[in-house]
Amino acid sequence: MAFRSGFVSIIGRPNAGKSTLLNALLGQKLAIVTHKPQTTRTRIHGVLEVSLKKKAKGEAGHPAAQVVLVDTPGIHKPDTQLDKRMMQEVHDALESRDAVLFIVDVTHRLPKTPGAGDSGKATGRMGMSAAEDDFALSLIKKLECPVILVLNKMDAIPKKDLLPLIAHWSTLHSFADVIPISARKKEGLELLLEKVIGQLKEGQRYFPKHQLTDQPERFLVAELIREKILMLTGEEVPYATAVVIEKFEEPASMKKMKDGKLPVTKISAAIFCERTGQKAILIGKQGEMLKRIGTAARKDIESLLGTRVFLELFVKVQEEWRSSRGFVEDLDWRRQLEEIAAKQAAEEK
Numbered sequence: 001m002a003f004r005s006g007f008v009s010i011i012g013r014p015n016a017g018k019s020t021l022l023n024a025l026l027g028q029k030l031a032i033v034t035h036k037p038q039t040t041r042t043r044i045h046g047v048l049e050v051s052l053k054k055k056a057k058g059e060a061g062h063p064a065a066q067v068v069l070v071d072t073p074g075i076h077k078p079d080t081q082l083d084k085r086m087m088q089e090v091h092d093a094l095e096s097r098d099a100v101l102f103i104v105d106v107t108h109r110l111p112k113t114p115g116a117g118d119s120g121k122a123t124g125r126m127g128m129s130a131a132e133d134d135f136a137l138s139l140i141k142k143l144e145c146p147v148i149l150v151l152n153k154m155d156a157i158p159k160k161d162l163l164p165l166i167a168h169w170s171t172l173h174s175f176a177d178v179i180p181i182s183a184r185k186k187e188g189l190e191l192l193l194e195k196v197i198g199q200l201k202e203g204q205r206y207f208p209k210h211q212l213t214d215q216p217e218r219f220l221v222a223e224l225i226r227e228k229i230l231m232l233t234g235e236e237v238p239y240a241t242a243v244v245i246e247k248f249e250e251p252a253s254m255k256k257m258k259d260g261k262l263p264v265t266k267i268s269a270a271i272f273c274e275r276t277g278q279k280a281i282l283i284g285k286q287g288e289m290l291k292r293i294g295t296a297a298r299k300d301i302e303s304l305l306g307t308r309v310f311l312e313l314f315v316k317v318q319e320e321w322r323s324s325r326g327f328v329e330d331l332d333w334r335r336q337l338e339e340i341a342a343k344q345a346a347e348e349k
Contacts, residue, residue, distance in 0.1 A: 006098030014074025
């Protein structure tokens, strides 16, 4: 069986489990995950190298493949410049893709079927949910590539509810396949992967065999810091924050030092918020909250980098930054990378 490769975008509403699925398929943490919606703000490429699986009794098998999984922000109607940028990331992820995984949280209740004395029309929160589903579906209806419906969180509902769910979604779009899974418990992923590879064409690798992502470490670090903010602060604060790495000094050598300790990576990061009140919450009494964020983030960063980490965090106020097109665009890690490269080139002249 010839080697296959392709880009597979994972899309769906906020909190459907897109990043959890990406991490589960990769077998390691790449995308940050929290219980709060709109945790993911940019698309992330996760490179999955899949070995040949020979046909066996009761198993179809599949060829070796490189599946480039593209995690995306949750589909929502945009209000701010940040929302618009997030939705642009979704649209970019849907361009020239070989297949799409449309992931649905099955714990969301379905609209009632019309009955006696019941119009069947969804109202209130149910109506909002149906409208959000319609908005998400409107994006995939324009696609020419195969779309696989992934029913996630199946471990959270009775098995008897599965067939009505499949029937409901199958009437809304002609999906290439419908696969029930639990990304959190890693159930159904082998079948999903087989179906995904079945949709890919023969081709060469897009990335080196052992590369996990195209996103540089400094930007993964920024995301890990933002994850801790999301987890440790409440209300509006997490959504009004952005993290920018201002200094990222890697050790000259990865060899252990004479005292047997690992080398040190020095990192300075700015946490931007929109109001002085939010800054006070992020810093906390006598700097306690900022210290908690830094301590929790440093542990994950050290695991990511394989070094010790000296981490400095600063909180800065940038009023209404989510509505500032220039500021939001400057947060794009690809643009930051271009600016870093330009600065380095200028210094070398």
